[in-house]
Amino acid sequence: MNIKNLIRSIIYKVTxxxxxYRIAFLIKKKRLKKANSILLNSNKSVSIFxxxxxxxxxxxxxxxxxxxxxxxxTYKNYDEISKHCSIGINMWVFHKFVTNYYMIELTxxxxxxxxxxxxxxxxxxxxxxxPIFLINKSPSVSVNTQNWSKGMNSKRVFLYEYIRPDVxxxxxxxxxxxxINFLFKKIKNSNVLTLGIGASVERAISxxxxxxxxxxxxxxxxxxxTKYFWSSKDKNFKGLETGQKVTGPHLTSIKRFGGMKVQKxxxxxxxLARKKFNSRILISTNKSLLSKKLEKYEWKxx
Numbered sequence: 472m473n474i475k476n477l478i479r480s481i482i483y484k485v486t487x488x489x490x491x492y493r494i495a496f497l498i499k500k501k502r503l504k505k506a507n508s509i510l511l512n513s514n515k516s517v518s519i520f521x522x523x524x525x526x527x528x529x530x531x532x533x534x535x536x537x538x539x540x541x542x543x544x545t546y547k548n549y550d551e552i553s554k555h556c557s558i559g560i561n562m563w564v565f566h567k568f569v570t571n572y573y574m575i576e577l578t579x580x581x582x583x584x585x586x587x588x589x590x591x592x593x594x595x596x597x598x599x600x601x602p603i604f605l606i607n608k609s610p611s612v613s614v615n616t617q618n619w620s621k622g623m624n625s626k627r628v629f630l631y632e633y634i635r636p637d638v639x640x641x642x643x644x645x646x647x648x649x650x651i652n653f654l655f656k657k658i659k660n661s662n663v664l665t666l667g668i669g670a671s672v673e674r675a676i677s678x679x680x681x682x683x684x685x686x687x688x689x690x691x692x693x694x695x696x697t698k699y700f701w702s703s704k705d706k707n708f709k710g711l712e713t714g715q716k717v718t719g720p721h722l723t724s725i726k727r728f729g730g731m732k733v734q735k736x737x738x739x740x741x742x743l744a745r746k747k748f749n750s751r752i753l754i755s756t757n758k759s760l761l762s763k764k765l766e767k768y769e770w771k772x773x
Contacts, residue, residue: 478733480639483639483640484506484635484639486637488536488637488640488646489649491637492634492637492649492650492653492745495604495634495635496634496653496657496663499632499634499663500632500661500663501634502610503516503630503631503632503661503663503717504516504628506608506616507630508730515631516629516630516662517626517629518656518659518660518661518662519603519605519629519631519662519664520659520664520681521659522603523572523603523678523682524682524683526571527556527683527684528556529554529555529680529689530555530684530685530686531556531684531685531686531688532555532557532558532559532679532682532684532686532687533547533552533555533556533557533558533570533688533690534557534560534672534675534676534679534687534688534689534690534692535558535559535560535563535568535570535690535691536560536563536672536689536690536691536692536693536695537560537561537562537691537700537701538691538692538694538698538699538700538756538758539691539693539696539698539700539758539761540690540691540693540700540756540758540759541566541690541691541700542700543755543756543758544690544755545751545754546553547770547772548755548770548772549766550569550772551770551771554644556571556572556684557570557571557572557629557677558572558678558679559572559573560571560572560573560574560575560671560675561574561575561576561671562699562701562708562711564587564590564591564594565586565590565701565708565725565767566700566707567707567708569597569599569600569602570600570602571600571602571603572603573591573594573603573604573605574605574607574671574674574675575587575591575604575605575606575607576607576608576609576671577606577607577608577609577612577614577616577619578605578612579611579612579613579614581614582710582711583711584614584619586710586711588619589619590721591604591623591628592622592623594739595623595624595627596626601627602627603627603628603629604623604627604628604629605629605631605664606620606628606629606630606631607630607631607632607633607671607674608630610699614623616630624679629662629664629682630662631662631663631664632662632663632664633663633664633665633666633674633677633729633746634650634653634654634663634665634666634667634695635650635667636649636650636664636666636668637649637702638668638730638731643731643739643740644742644743646676647666647736647739647740647743648743648747650666650697651666651677651680651681651743651747654666654677654681655681656702657679657766664678664681665677665678665681666740668730668731668736669723669727669730669731669733670723670733670736672689672692672723672731672733672737673736673737673740674746676737676740676752677740678691680740680743680744680747680748680750682700682733683748684750685748685749685750685751686750686751686753686768687744687750687751687752687753688752688753688754688755688768689737689752689753689754689761689765690754690755690756691756692733692737692754692759693758693759693760694723694759694760694761695736695758695759695760711731734761734764735767737750737752737761738761738764738765740752741764741765744768749751751766752765752766753765753766753767753768754766754767754768755767755768755770
């Protein structure tokens with residue numbers, strides 16, 4: 472650990488959690504206000520949570536990642552999914568199955584961001600599902616969001632922020648619960664929406680919990696390798712860079728400073744789902760690092 476990271480870890484450890492979460496929230500809220508003033512020419516932002524809560528009309532939500540196990544899904548599976556709520560994460564926006572919501576994280580890859588923009592503009596024309604897009608841009612990402620979002624429907628494309636649990640404290644599960652409790656109090660009046668550490672699936676799951684879904688089914692969250700559901704022959708994904716190595720574990724499954732392996736964070740969220748929300752996180756594949764840890768989802772029509 473370098474000196475800078477050592478100092479950061481000490482600060483996090485000695486700072487009381489209640490102070491950390493309030494400071495983090497104020498910083499994120501201020502950042503959103505500034506971004507919205509540029510995009511919408513207004514300091515006021517619509518509550519994403521209230522919009523999603525009004526649209527919620529069932530108890531199940533399916534969350535799509537990009538792992539190769541997606542290829543196990545059948546037409547009957549997609550038919551079942553289409554009767555419930557669904558969230559597509561990042562690259563899922565290029566898949567032909569249109570989800571109700573998308574959670575997209577902009578990167579420093581201009582080519583990818585441009586492709587995201589083009590696809591979102593196309594999907595905004597979808598009159599059947601009228602998907603909503605939740606966009607996150609971290610401070611380290613150099614992209615002109617004003618130009619990037621030009622021509623987009625401000626009633627269906629929103630910027631959001633997330634709060635990281637204080638993983639430097641000893642009782643990490645307790646910190647996850649504190650973060651969820653804090654968000655639960657603030658979420659209706661702020662677009663600081665979710666809990667997250669380093670993986671978009673964490674944000675999708677925590678948002679689903681706060682919205683009150685009783686069953687959260689994760690699909691394509693394999694994380695034990697970098698195999699994706701598309702091939703180089705698929706024209707929709709041609710030229711896309713994932714940032715992953717060709718072989719080896721998925722980057723989100725590796726321990727990093729200030730972060731957590733996603734297979735661990737999802738299991739913590741599963742414990743909180745049962746304890747606090749009377750909810751469950753399920754998985755449908757046997758090909759994930761989480762397959763033996765989470766309850767198996769049984770399809771109605773196999």
